[in-house]
Amino acid sequence: MTGLYEEVRIAVHAVWTRRWLALAVAWAICLLGWLAVSQIPSRYESRARVFVQMRSVLPAGSEAGAMGDQQRDIDTVRQTLTSSVNLEKVVRGTDLAKTASSDREVADRAAGLQNAIKITAQQDNLFEIVSTAATPKLASSITQKLIDIFVETNLSDDRAQSTQTLQFLDGQLQSLGAKLQDAEAKRADFQNRYLGSLPGSGSVADRMGAARAQMSQVDGDLAAASSSLAALQGQLSGTPPTIAGAAAGGAGVGPARARLAAIQGQLADARGRGYTDNHPDVIALKSQLAQAQAAVRSEPAGAAGAGVPNPAYLSLQSMLADRQANVAALRMRKQQLQADLDTLSAKLSEDPEVAAEQGEIERNYTVLKDQYDRLLAQREQVNLRSQAQSQTDAVKFSVIDPPTQPRTPAAPNRPLLLTGILIVGILGGIGSAFAMSKLQATFPTAQRLEKASGMPVIGSIGEMLTRHQAELRQRQLKLFIGGAGALAIGYVALLGVEMLQRGLAA
Numbered sequence: 039m040t041g042l043y044e045e046v047r048i049a050v051h052a053v054w055t056r057r058w059l060a061l062a063v064a065w066a067i068c069l070l071g072w073l074a075v076s077q078i079p080s081r082y083e084s085r086a087r088v089f090v091q092m093r094s095v096l097p098a099g100s101e102a103g104a105m106g107d108q109q110r111d112i113d114t115v116r117q118t119l120t121s122s123v124n125l126e127k128v129v130r131g132t133d134l135a136k137t138a139s140s141d142r143e144v145a146d147r148a149a150g151l152q153n154a155i156k157i158t159a160q161q162d163n164l165f166e167i168v169s170t171a172a173t174p175k176l177a178s179s180i181t182q183k184l185i186d187i188f189v190e191t192n193l194s195d196d197r198a199q200s201t202q203t204l205q206f207l208d209g210q211l212q213s214l215g216a217k218l219q220d221a222e223a224k225r226a227d228f229q230n231r232y233l234g235s236l237p238g239s240g241s242v243a244d245r246m247g248a249a250r251a252q253m254s255q256v257d258g259d260l261a262a263a264s265s266s267l268a269a270l271q272g273q274l275s276g277t278p279p280t281i282a283g284a285a286a287g288g289a290g291v292g293p294a295r296a297r298l299a300a301i302q303g304q305l306a307d308a309r310g311r312g313y314t315d316n317h318p319d320v321i322a323l324k325s326q327l328a329q330a331q332a333a334v335r336s337e338p339a340g341a342a343g344a345g346v347p348n349p350a351y352l353s354l355q356s357m358l359a360d361r362q363a364n365v366a367a368l369r370m371r372k373q374q375l376q377a378d379l380d381t382l383s384a385k386l387s388e389d390p391e392v393a394a395e396q397g398e399i400e401r402n403y404t405v406l407k408d409q410y411d412r413l414l415a416q417r418e419q420v421n422l423r424s425q426a427q428s429q430t431d432a433v434k435f436s437v438i439d440p441p442t443q444p445r446t447p448a449a450p451n452r453p454l455l456l457t458g459i460l461i462v463g464i465l466g467g468i469g470s471a472f473a474m475s476k477l478q479a480t481f482p483t484a485q486r487l488e489k490a491s492g493m494p495v496i497g498s499i500g501e502m503l504t505r506h507q508a509e510l511r512q513r514q515l516k517l518f519i520g521g522a523g524a525l526a527i528g529y530v531a532l533l534g535v536e537m538l539q540r541g542l543a544a
Contacts, residue, residue, distance in 0.1 A: 052472060053471040053475070057471065059467070059470060063466050064525060065521070066463075067466045068459055068460055068463040068528070071459030072456060075450065075456060080449075081447055081448055081450075082170070082173060082177045083168055083177060084171070084177035084181045084441045084442050084443070085167070086182075086437065087160070087164065087165070087438040087439040088165050088438060089163055090163055090165060119167070120152060125152065126145065127187050128151060131183045132179045133179065134147050134176070154170040168181075169441075179441075185437060203420050217406055218406045222403065263365045264365055266312070267362060270310060273309055273310070274358055277348065277351045279348055295334050297333070298330040300349070302348070304323055305350070306351075306353055308320050308323060456533060460529050
């Protein structure tokens, strides 16, 4: 610890003995630095926040489309505010035009504003406009002029753009319409020449595919109808055509037998409909049939009479006729489809190029039709948007925070720079004095001299000053303090001048 203290004391002594050098270097650094800071022009920033919403009366197509519209609106605001035409209007409408004597100078100042204006999207449809200028009044007027120009020109630009878009779409629709008419004429001519006598519609391949699909459907229906017909024929063969009739005395059929015949008819009808033995209605009818048969056995038998037609048998015969007619119709439909397939196959085998030609014609027609429909839909949407803009304001614009009147410059921070230069000057002076002490061959203590020479030092003699020398040193000390104080006074004076300029500018 003693060695460190000794080193510090030696360093302080070395700097103090060369204090005039340190003071001169500090003055030189401060003067040069302060002069450079004074040449930096002040820049003032004026800020404003505005709300800009591109209102659309038309529904958005999708979420991705809505995001794309929002980003396009942000780009539109930026491009509108910072376009070269608008910036020239800003120059001519503010004090910047006072120093511009020609259109070239106005254009140059407008180009300089490109870097002096920043537009930042803070939130949805909320923008911050920052303008930088040499004076607070000029910065605020630039920001206000930008807002005024945007409000004046935005609606007319949007409507002009919609008109140009409609003109372009009309031209494209006219061109596509002519091509589509040619494709329709070729398609109709081909149909009349090659496919007029063939069954179906569309290309040969499409017609054959449709015929095969219908054939498959008819085969399935025919199989189901044939199976149902066979089941009904088997049921009819097991049903008696007649049931026991009345006695010779002329009495009618007994109530038990009549009820039995009615239940048998209902059961036959249920089975004709396809009900299985597990169906609840069939189970209930079987139970009633067993009860009716028991009642018939217990009913007194009359004289033998003629048989009565069985209602169940008659019902099954009617259903059988319907099923046979259905099967016959399906077989005729199958024969017709098979004939169509044979005709199409023969046409395809005779002239295979016809199918290829028709496929090309159909593809061209489909592509042109799709393009025309999409373009027509876009044209109608643009037309509707244009009509909505002509009747309502397409842009909702409001000033959230008006342009600010800055009181202090945004750049440079002169108090900080002046203080930093003062500190650098003082450290530079101390460093130069310390470096000079290292270059000169002097020894501050006897120990240093003994270590450097390798010879023992018997003793050291302190400096003895005369009265005249002491007075001279007192005067030199006062002069040094005065020089250092003048440096501090200069620093304070420069700070005062900076504060005064700020007050005058505000």
